[in-house]
Amino acid sequence: MNVYIRLTDEFNRGRIRAMVSSGQAVVLHKLAIMSKDGDWIVREDAEATAHILAVLASHGAAYRFGAPLDERWLRGGWSSHLEHHEGQLRIRTDFVTRPPRLSPEALDAAWKDAERRSPPVLGIRELAEIKKTNREKDYAVIGELARRIPDGFGQLLCSRSARDLIGLADAHPDEWRHACEERPLLRRIPEGLEPLEAALDAERRQLMHANEQRLQSYKDAARDWAAIWPSVQRTAASMPLTQAHDYLVQRAEGVLPFDVS
Amino acid sequence: MRDEFLSDEDLDLADMAIEEVMAYWDLWFHQAQATNDEDQWVYSHGVFDEVPAAART
Numbered sequence: 001m002n003v004y005i006r007l008t009d010e011f012n013r014g015r016i017r018a019m020v021s022s023g024q025a026v027v028l029h030k031l032a033i034m035s036k037d038g039d040w041i042v043r044e045d046a047e048a049t050a051h052i053l054a055v056l057a058s059h060g061a062a063y064r065f066g067a068p069l070d071e072r073w074l075r076g077g078w079s080s081h082l083e084h085h086e087g088q089l090r091i092r093t094d095f096v097t098r099p100p101r102l103s104p105e106a107l108d109a110a111w112k113d114a115e116r117r118s119p120p121v122l123g124i125r126e127l128a129e130i131k132k133t134n135r136e137k138d139y140a141v142i143g144e145l146a147r148r149i150p151d152g153f154g155q156l157l158c159s160r161s162a163r164d165l166i167g168l169a170d171a172h173p174d175e176w177r178h179a180c181e182e183r184p185l186l187r188r189i190p191e192g193l194e195p196l197e198a199a200l201d202a203e204r205r206q207l208m209h210a211n212e213q214r215l216q217s218y219k220d221a222a223r224d225w226a227a228i229w230p231s232v233q234r235t236a237a238s239m240p241l242t243q244a245h246d247y248l249v250q251r252a253e254g255v256l257p258f259d260v261s
Numbered sequence: 262m263r264d265e266f267l268s269d270e271d272l273d274l275a276d277m278a279i280e281e282v283m284a285y286w287d288l289w290f291h292q293a294q295a296t297n298d299e300d301q302w303v304y305s306h307g308v309f310d311e312v313p314a315a316a317r318t
Contacts, residue, residue: 001283002290021306023305023306027283027286028279030279030282032267033270033282033286035305036293036294037306039305039307065312065313065316077308079304079309080307081307081309089291090294090297094304094305094306095307096306096307134310141266141267144267163262163264218309222313223313223315226313227315229316229318230316230317233318234318
């Protein structure tokens, strides 16, 4: 069994606490083979994070640089990163509770949807939002994800193909007019293929820059935490994970802000 | 004419059983371990793209 699917089963023993996201979700949706690392959206409560830490402790995991797996930081959009080895395999496990670009309502709906899937995995529409990163390759994934969205409205909001968009607007005129309010680029459809392609390129760059700025704000907020991390990690390395976690929390308090504005 | 985003190999996944996709990914994952040293400071997900220089040990 895929190691990340097995871990997902362990995280969700007794209760759904984690849904597969990002690269592994792309694999589970049978879209592309990608991502050496596992990424989960976790329930934002103490029981969920404690259970996940206990599972990772049983595998001998250790923290990488990042926020402690503690809902006070996760609530502020931070991510937690751990790593362990199984034989020759390096297993990286990444966690958030507030994935970027998903509204609270969309996240709530994503949980309800994921709970119906085995293993729980982020749905295609929400995955397309998550993938609006600063990496070019993710926009190729979004382009193909959009074709799997079952409704014309959702496809209009996510498609990366000018040809597809022109066809969608023709096939779903009411949805197109409504979708223009959420995605201004769609108003360029009547101008034809080339202007629409240029607008798609500009939209992609705008999204990439927005994500770069988002990452930079977290990097800036983590500057003091980064400065003490080598000594924190050295001390934590001699502890079992649950004890190391408590130590990280204690050291991060007052150094790593909960919220990033 | 249709815009293409992914390779034929990736597009073929849609016709495979999920067990076949997992087996394919597993093979790829084992091969991808060869680049672990190159991406030791890199993040695939979350709010960091790489480990800050000050935090590298």
